Amino acid sequence: MMSELFSIFEYQFFRNAVAAAVLTSIIASMVGTYMVSRKIVFIGGGITHASFGGIGLAYYMGLNPFAGAAVFAVMTALGIEWLSEKGKVREDSAIAVLWSLGMALGIIFVFITPGYTPNLMTFLFGSILSVGKGDLLLLLIFSVLLCIYFVVFFRPVLYTAFDPEFARTKGIAVSAYRYLMSIIMALAIVLSIRTVGIILVLSVFTIPQITAMIFTRDFSRVVPWAAALGAFGSVAGLMAAYVLDIPASAAVIFFLTVQFLIIKACSLLIRNIKRKRVSG
Amino acid sequence: MSVPLLVMENVSTGYNSRTVLEEVNLKVYPDDFIGVIGPNGGGKTTLVKIILGLQPIFGGRIHFPSGRIKTGYLPQASQVDRSFPITVRDVVASGLKSRNPLFPHLSSSQKKRVDRMLDEVGLKPVEYKPIGELSGGQLQKTFLSRALIEKPQLLILDEPNSHVDKNFEQELYSWLNELSREMAIMLISHDIGTIAPMVKTIACVNHSMHYHPSNQISEEVLKVYNCPVDIIAHGPIPHRVLKRHDDE
């Protein structure tokens, strides 16, 4: 049984899927920890769904759909950051508008594209089992650049997320860092849509991170924990998908959630035992 | 008299074209210890944000006769997110400017400075704790250390005595007494009774600002300044708490 399970690694497509899952987990560990810490996961949702409009438009114009998604995602992210900085519009309503408008535009463009109808399921649920060399290279380059960025600029990234006003009094270019992080968030989300799809992408940016925060509430430690938990959970999910013959990205999310629940339960149990020891 | 650190002339400001502060005239000297009082919503926090360059002004002028000054800022408790995953040490270190913006890491001498600061205020044992696990006093100590670590010329504390126990409050006030010999301090509070004995002058902020060049202030004067107070007698000093806007 075990050897049968691992024999799947002999297939190129599965090895690619595992590599994509691991790289996506690494990207999401940094960007997701930033999002969860700043409590802006909802903005991630807005970016994700708005990017569907870009996919539709790119189809209509005969361009690469992921390039279209990237343009829409970056514009949405910058727009939301701009609105929240200006404090003009209530952020959550603005996000809700972009969220649904993006989905609507996507559907409309796909509908009016003559002839060929693309497989919407690919975008909604990703296609991790068909990632190619090009996709992997893109994921690899992005994750390496992101790691370098986070290591070199860790202090200003952390401080502008935690207390932007204080950071500004220390001469940090807060707006520049915030806008740059918006662009990074948008690109990270679009790259992950390729693997896990629009519907599920937010979970790889949040579930491993909140799981990691059970162990530590130190930003610089949350990131590696989230990467490890994300990679472990998603590879386990991929293997389960193969064995049980269920959709891969859904299995990944399911495993990440189960992992969270088990760890949460264990931590509650341990805390209870400790408390009893102290009182008894 | 020495050169002021900053001068505000007829400054007005607000949010989305609603004016919340106007006709503010204030000079802050290097040896000042100003108690900033006023009702909730009176504009105290807005005033310090102007000084810190965080709040654009509608009119008037603010300038720094002896050049840009180093400030240390302790924000109001409601302004920081206690659930953010950050350690005491990282918060304190965030008070230090990086020498090189292209590689903004701390130098080894800066790291030692963080160690010394943590030692001085007794936070060393909790340096790797996330701020969410601290007591109110420990949290304020953390933010005070962040404000002090670069030895500012002007220390601004926005209601540092809220959500802390009486012990810490006393400790804080004795620190401020010492610090006031080395730097200018603006201490914001909506409780005049506790801060009056310590400060040298008082600024009443309620839409506009009235500067009172002494720490002796009577109720009549406060009324003239549009800073209504209630007297609640407890303890040896008459403990006056300013009326809240929303209680009226």
Ligand SMILES: Nc1ncnc2c1ncn2[C@@H]1O[C@H](COP(=O)(O)OP(=O)(O)O)[C@@H](O)[C@H]1O
């Ligand atoms: N970011 C903001 N946007 C809009 N209005 C604000 C903002 N911050 C403060 N205000 C308003 O400005 C006025 C002064 O607030 P503030 O300076 O915080 O007063 P205080 O610190 O004295 O309690 C209040 O009426 C408040 O509602």
Ligand SMILES: [Mg+2]
């Ligand atoms: Mg205030």
